[in-house]
Amino acid sequence: MPGKNATATRTTAAAEGDVTVLLIGMRINHFWAVHHWLPVFLAMPRMLRELAKDPERGLLNHVLLTASPRTYYVVQYWESKEKLYKYAHSPDTFHHRAWAIINRKERKGQVRGHVGLWHEAYVVPEGSYESIYADMPAFGLAAAHGQVPLERRGKRARDRFAYRSEKTAGKAAGRRAEKRVVAPEKAADGV
Numbered sequence: 001m002p003g004k005n006a007t008a009t010r011t012t013a014a015a016e017g018d019v020t021v022l023l024i025g026m027r028i029n030h031f032w033a034v035h036h037w038l039p040v041f042l043a044m045p046r047m048l049r050e051l052a053k054d055p056e057r058g059l060l061n062h063v064l065l066t067a068s069p070r071t072y073y074v075v076q077y078w079e080s081k082e083k084l085y086k087y088a089h090s091p092d093t094f095h096h097r098a099w100a101i102i103n104r105k106e107r108k109g110q111v112r113g114h115v116g117l118w119h120e121a122y123v124v125p126e127g128s129y130e131s132i133y134a135d136m137p138a139f140g141l142a143a144a145h146g147q148v149p150l151e152r153r154g155k156r157a158r159d160r161f162a163y164r165s166e167k168t169a170g171k172a173a174g175r176r177a178e179k180r181v182v183a184p185e186k187a188a189d190g191v
Contacts, residue, residue, distance in 0.1 A: 004137035012153045013131040014146035016165035020081045024119040025073025033114035040115050043098045044074055050094050051087070058083025061144035073118075077144030081123050126168045130160035 024044070028037045051059040058079040066072050078084045088095055105111050130153075131141050138147050153160045 006135050006137050007133070007147070009135070010150040011133045011136075011142065011147040012150050012160055013129075013133075013141040013144075014148045015126075015129070015141055015144070017126050017168060018080075019124045019126075019129055019141065019145075020078040020084055021122045021124065022076040022078060022084060022119060023073055023121075024076065025067075025071060025117075027116035027118070028070045028114075029116055030114045031070075033112075036112070036114035040117065041072065043094070044072075047094050047098075048074070057087050059087075061140070063140055063143075075140065077141060081121065084121065126164060127161060130157050130163075132157075132160075 026037070026040050026044075028041075030036075048059075048062060051057055060077045060079060062074050062076045064072070064074055076084075087093060090096060102111070102117070129141070132150065133139060133142055133147065136142075153163045
């Protein structure tokens with residue numbers, strides 16, 4: 001990765017709490033229909049620039065990827081699903097304008113299957129993700145949330161899965177305490 005120095009050690013992502021991930025992409029169905037797929041292809045970089053100019057919108061990091069010469073996608077890490085949805089539905093964003101164009105073409109019957117669009121959104125609860133980076137600069141989840149030495153979260157994957165932030169651990173302890181409260185009429189000693 002140009003401009004980024006590798007860390008000569010093993011690290012893990014410093015993410016705490018839930019992690020919101022969006023996979024979004026396109027597939028070129030007909031290469032010859034450049035006038036259909038090129039605007040779609042160019043729309044994502046424009047949205048990413050828009051988001052980079054306004055960090056309050058909630059995009060933490062992204063990675064551009066290709067699955068084949070036909071399929072391109074972006075892995076995006078967001079502060080929350082609420083911020084992701086707010087961006088997607090805000091009438092002042094390029095995303096909103098781009099979808100309006102697509103919807104208008106679809107209503108007029110002008111969409112002919114030249115380009116495919118897709119997205120998948122995930123909210124991953126703490127304890128359901130783990131990561132390891134060996135001799136890597138911050139990448140993916142670690143670029144979005146920071147990185148810490150592996151030892152802080154555990155050398156084994158099962159230890160990293162078991163990690164709970166103070167905030168999450170505090171909530172879990174509170175839920176356990178609530179379950180132990182027994183109504184006076186149901187107390188074991190009859191008092």
